[in-house]
Each structure stands twice: as C-alpha cells, then as structure tokens.
Amino acid sequence: MGELIGYVRVSKSDGSQILDLQKDALLISGVEVPMIYEDLASGKKDIRPGLEACLKALRSGDTLVVWKLDRLGRDLRHLVNTVDDLSKRGVGFKVLSGQTPIDTSTAQGKLMFGIFASLAEFERELIRERTIAGLASARARGRVGGRKPAMTPAKIRLAQAAMGKRETVISELCHELGVSRQTLYRYVSADGDLREDARKRLR
Numbered sequence: 001m002g003e004l005i006g007y008v009r010v011s012k013s014d015g016s017q018i019l020d021l022q023k024d025a026l027l028i029s030g031v032e033v034p035m036i037y038e039d040l041a042s043g044k045k046d047i048r049p050g051l052e053a054c055l056k057a058l059r060s061g062d063t064l065v066v067w068k069l070d071r072l073g074r075d076l077r078h079l080v081n082t083v084d085d086l087s088k089r090g091v092g093f094k095v096l097s098g099q100t101p102i103d104t105s106t107a108q109g110k111l112m113f114g115i116f117a118s119l120a121e122f123e124r125e126l127i128r129e130r131t132i133a134g135l136a137s138a139r140a141r142g143r144v145g146g147r148k149p150a151m152t153p154a155k156i157r158l159a160q161a162a163m164g165k166r167e168t169v170i171s172e173l174c175h176e177l178g179v180s181r182q183t184l185y186r187y188v189s190a191d192g193d194l195r196e197d198a199r200k201r202l203r
Helices: 016-028 049-057 076-088 107-140 153-163 170-177 181-187 196-202
Strands: 004-011 036-041 063-066 092-095
Touching: 004 016, 004 049, 016 036, 036 049, 076 092, 076 107, 092 107, 153 170, 153 181, 153 196, 170 181, 181 196
Parallel strands: 004 036, 004 063, 063 092
Antiparallel strands: none
C-alpha cells in the first residue's frame, strides 16, 4: 500500500487558522506531519514550490489528500490537468470536504477520475482545433505558423544590393543581418538575384 501525502495551501488573506484547519483535517485522515506539503500564495499565478515538491514526491500507489478541491488547482484548467496526470501515474486522490468530496478508492471516486480525464482530453482537442484553425487562417493571409522569418523585407533588399558587389564578404554580411549563411542564400543568390522565398516576403 502506498503513502498518504497531503497538500495544503492558504492565501495571505486567509490567515493561518485556515492552514491549521486544513492540516488538522489531513492529520485526522491519516496523513503524517512529515508528509504534508504546504504553500502560502496570494494569487492564482503564484509559484507554488510546495505543490511542485508534493507532485514530485508522489509515486504509483500513493494517494494525494487535500482539504478541498480548490486548494489544488490555480484554476479549472490546471486542476483538471493535474488530476488527470495523477490518474495516469497511478496515484490516488482524496478530497476531504467541500461540495465535491472525492475518494478514488471508491466507485464514485473512480468515476470522478474518469470525468477529469474526459475534461482534460476535451481541453487538448480544443487547443489542437484552435491551433489548426489558426494556422489555416494565417496561411490564408499569406503567413505560416512558427517563428517570424529572420529576413525582413528591409534585410532582403540590403542583402540583394550587397550580394551584387564583388567586394562583399559573406560572413560579414551575415553578421550584419543577424542570419546564417544558409538563411541568406535561401533568400538571395550569390549574384544578388532574389529567390522564391524572398519574392514571397516582398509581395
């Protein structure tokens, strides 16, 4: 049988009594003091080293115990993904109080795990669909996804003029433009002629 590992979190506005209440509830449920991780956070975007350490400490067969569901997640998306990750790792989950007490050792708790997994999959599909739609929209406007092109129209014109001169030193030109030799030749030939990529950027 795995370990019971607890996590408690309190915001600066909650006061220490809330933290004590959470700890007491975890102790009553069987979590030992050395196995309780805690954070003092003032907002949903705060870095939470206690939670990070807690999640790293969990092993397959262990059970994560929290006082209420809202103690675990920064927001709904973070909560759903965290619980889904616990399920995939073989870690149990127990919520002691609140509107949604959960215990994955029960049939109802296992059902809740399945719901969280479905929500996480739904979120991933939404992100995937948005990404595909965004790329399609960008292509329709003549752009492609990914990093911005290293060669701007101004750089292309400068490279075109410089490459047409015999005295131009390619390494120095690349340094001035902030691009690699390979990138330079993808846009402009050694004689200063524009290549297809350059013509697309200048349209």
